[in-house]
Amino acid sequence: MAQNVEKVNCLIIGSGPAGYTAAIYAARANMKPVLYQGMQPGGQLTTTNEVENFPGYPNGITGPEMMIELQKQAQRFDADIRDGWVTKVDFSGGIHKVWINETTEIHCETVIISTGASAKYLGLDSEQKYLKLGGGVSACAVCDGFFYRNQEVVIVGAGDSACEEAHYLSKLCKKVTMLVRRDEFRASKIMADRVKHTENIEILFNTETDEVLGDGQVVTGVRVFNNKTNEKHEIPATGFFVAIGHKPNTNIFKEYLELDETGYIINKPGTSKTNVAGVFVSGDAADHVYRQAITAAGTGCMAALDAERYLAAKDSTFEVSTSTYN
Numbered sequence: 001m002a003q004n005v006e007k008v009n010c011l012i013i014g015s016g017p018a019g020y021t022a023a024i025y026a027a028r029a030n031m032k033p034v035l036y037q038g039m040q041p042g043g044q045l046t047t048t049n050e051v052e053n054f055p056g057y058p059n060g061i062t063g064p065e066m067m068i069e070l071q072k073q074a075q076r077f078d079a080d081i082r083d084g085w086v087t088k089v090d091f092s093g094g095i096h097k098v099w100i101n102e103t104t105e106i107h108c109e110t111v112i113i114s115t116g117a118s119a120k121y122l123g124l125d126s127e128q129k130y131l132k133l134g135g136g137v138s139a140c141a142v143c144d145g146f147f148y149r150n151q152e153v154v155i156v157g158a159g160d161s162a163c164e165e166a167h168y169l170s171k172l173c174k175k176v177t178m179l180v181r182r183d184e185f186r187a188s189k190i191m192a193d194r195v196k197h198t199e200n201i202e203i204l205f206n207t208e209t210d211e212v213l214g215d216g217q218v219v220t221g222v223r224v225f226n227n228k229t230n231e232k233h234e235i236p237a238t239g240f241f242v243a244i245g246h247k248p249n250t251n252i253f254k255e256y257l258e259l260d261e262t263g264y265i266i267n268k269p270g271t272s273k274t275n276v277a278g279v280f281v282s283g284d285a286a287d288h289v290y291r292q293a294i295t296a297a298g299t300g301c302m303a304a305l306d307a308e309r310y311l312a313a314k315d316s317t318f319e320v321s322t323s324t325y326n
């Protein structure tokens with residue numbers, strides 16, 4: 001065995017609501033979990049301003065605050081939370097090998113993957129500026145649409161997500177302008193028809209974003225251009241929603257785990273199990289449908305319980321927790 005090899009019962013990769021919930025359950029089950037936070041400690045919620053739809057916070061909470069609370073809750077039960085980035089895995093044997101920051105090698109009885117997904121953005125400086133300021137750029141209508149009630153917003157994208165989110169926003173906002181870069185939708189016909197027939201959604205085809213406009217603090221509008229005529233015009237808006245897809249953070253697992261065509265990990269239905277025994281998945285890394293903090297937390301719990309069962313079945317000497325599930 002190489003030097004520097006640590007052996008852990010339960011390694012959790014990722015520090016969003018899925019990872020921390022898995023850590024809370026695993027720690028309370030005496031599995032002594034070690035959690036590596038990854039590049040963006042706290043995950044996607046750290047770019048969300050106010051979280052109002054997570055049960056238990058009647059007055060809402062900011063995304064970063066909620067992640068600190070979750071971390072503290074996991075540490076209260078002695079979960080070992082560490083800085084570090086998983087750079088390589090080897091799931092070919094009975095013991096799963098994971099490398100941190102290219103150097104430290106860890107041998108794991110169980111691994112819980114909670115690496116999440118990243119929303120894609122256009123990459124414009126102005127978009128990134130207001131995203132970081134929490135000033136009106138969002139990639140999640142369900143999370144943030146409520147803040148734009150009775151206001152005018154713009155949404156970019158033409159897939160099923162964009163249609164679903166535009167329709168969701170149309171019920172809250174005065175007007176939704178949808179920017180579609182081609183002359184047709186990518187979305188299924190039924191979803192596209194729904195937005196086409198919604199009165200307060202205006203669809204601009206062949207239209208792309210030139211600049212997100214603002215007053216230095218918040219978004220005030222969007223300058224767009226027609227990619228056929230190059231004509232530009234400005235649309236007043238307080239919210240700029242980007243719905244151009246998500247990328248699951250699963251690249252390092254692709255050699256060993258079954259992924260769908262977009263890269264989401266395929267779990268066994270109704271469980272957190274992957275195709276490799278002892279490797280479990282929770283949160284957005286396996287979910288392109290719901291993508292909510294609460295669903296991620298729920299699957300984090302499932303992964304810890306599945307891992308505990310796996311350990312208990314594998315090694316009768318493993319000290320199973322007093323937590324109750326049969």
Ligand code: NDP
Nearest residue numbers: 122157158159160161162164181182186243244245246288
């Ligand atoms: P998709 O990849 O399906 O669509 C992305 C959309 O964003 C495309 O219309 C694309 O344009 C557009 N886009 C990409 N980059 C840019 C850019 N730089 N500027 C402007 N527009 C851009 O992603 P979705 O998230 O919509 O869907 C992912 C998967 O999830 C799909 O399989 C979808 O069917 C599924 N889904 C199903 C739902 C349901 O059934 N209820 C709900 C949501 C998602 P272009 O078309 O020109 O490439």
